[in-house]
Amino acid sequence: MSESLLERSSARSSEHEQLLQVQDLKTYFPTPRGLVKAVDGVSFELERGKTLGIVGESGSGKSVLSRSIMRLLPRKTELHGQVMFDGRDLTNMKQAELRDVWGAEIAMVFQDPMTSLNPVMRIGPQITESIRHHLGVNKAEARETAIALLTSVGIPEPIRRLKEYPHQLSGGMRQRVTIAIALACGPRLLIADEPTTALDVTVQAQILDLLKVQQSERFMGMILVTHDLGVVAGRTDDIAVMYAGKIVEQAPTDELFADVKMPYTEALLQSIPRLSNHSHTRLQSIKGRPPDLVNLPKGCRFAARCPYVQDKCLAEEPPLIPITGKPDHLYRCWFPVGTAAGEAALESNRAAGKIDHEIDPAAAGEIIA
Numbered sequence: 001m002s003e004s005l006l007e008r009s010s011a012r013s014s015e016h017e018q019l020l021q022v023q024d025l026k027t028y029f030p031t032p033r034g035l036v037k038a039v040d041g042v043s044f045e046l047e048r049g050k051t052l053g054i055v056g057e058s059g060s061g062k063s064v065l066s067r068s069i070m071r072l073l074p075r076k077t078e079l080h081g082q083v084m085f086d087g088r089d090l091t092n093m094k095q096a097e098l099r100d101v102w103g104a105e106i107a108m109v110f111q112d113p114m115t116s117l118n119p120v121m122r123i124g125p126q127i128t129e130s131i132r133h134h135l136g137v138n139k140a141e142a143r144e145t146a147i148a149l150l151t152s153v154g155i156p157e158p159i160r161r162l163k164e165y166p167h168q169l170s171g172g173m174r175q176r177v178t179i180a181i182a183l184a185c186g187p188r189l190l191i192a193d194e195p196t197t198a199l200d201v202t203v204q205a206q207i208l209d210l211l212k213v214q215q216s217e218r219f220m221g222m223i224l225v226t227h228d229l230g231v232v233a234g235r236t237d238d239i240a241v242m243y244a245g246k247i248v249e250q251a252p253t254d255e256l257f258a259d260v261k262m263p264y265t266e267a268l269l270q271s272i273p274r275l276s277n278h279s280h281t282r283l284q285s286i287k288g289r290p291p292d293l294v295n296l297p298k299g300c301r302f303a304a305r306c307p308y309v310q311d312k313c314l315a316e317e318p319p320l321i322p323i324t325g326k327p328d329h330l331y332r333c334w335f336p337v338g339t340a341a342g343e344a345a346l347e348s349n350r351a352a353g354k355i356d357h358e359i360d361p362a363a364a365g366e367i368i369a
Helices: 003-013 062-070 095-101 123-135 139-152 171-183 201-218 253-258 263-270 311-315 340-351 363-368
Strands: 018-031 034-047 051-055 078-085 106-109 189-193 221-226 238-243 246-252 321-323 326-331
Touching: 018 062, 034 062, 034 078, 034 221, 034 246, 051 062, 062 078, 062 106, 062 189, 062 221, 106 171, 123 139, 123 171, 139 171, 171 201, 189 201, 201 221, 238 253, 238 263, 246 253, 246 263, 253 326
Parallel strands: 051 221, 051 238, 106 189, 189 221
Antiparallel strands: 018 034, 018 078, 238 246, 246 326, 321 326
């Protein structure tokens, strides 16, 4: 049996290995106005070889969460809670220790490759730098590895590309380069933070498919951060929906789409354009704006924008609880979607003229299909 097969066999034997455990993570930024509670008590687990999708609109805290896991934060940030990676608490590590983890064990693909790549350095040195640092190989071996990486992520003429600068590549090519850099040292956890931002639709699909293939072949854990539930529908094992710094719904992917419980998750589904709509159909949007993270509301953080809202929602913050008989499906709502209480709340608001559009219960089914 070859070395690669031995490595893969060893990896598969620990298929249910708990790779990442985030416990009550809080990330606060001091400002003249007060503490910005960007991440406010988030907990989840990720097994090796599994993919978790973190979904939410801009300002929900998903990107700050991904940077908090890696400790890529400003110096004055207040970080509380635990981030256990392979039995080690990353929140207590010194910077020198973290540098041995970054790239080698945990890697990140950032939103915009033009800002994450060095514009005055050729592609080759940007890839080989981490390879030589973490793997201790010579220049020639690092170059051969870089060529193999570029080939594996679908970049044609990889030898020529090593000599080019980022501005000489298309957006899709640059993102493939950032993926190659992230994969260079064989990390066990890959965090992809909005990896398809500003890319054409067809290129987006190619990048997402590439990430899925690389994750499966390398048996990595992966966190896919996005604002689009359609992106994670067929590419993740579990989904965590974030709003105003908290997880408001979390479930296995198929389960979440089959039985949405949190009104915010339902609103995200409603806002996705669908091919079944007639031409010029008005797009649905979530009315209002997310709350001020310095002065958070007393009750449910989504209450001011929620079509199900009742007095209790404004007074008491709902806990994150499981569905009866489904411990893996958690939600944070007093009047959940699809329940008698939820339907009664919706009907009372409809009768009072508080709802300006109809809610389509078939939205989740169309996204999955």
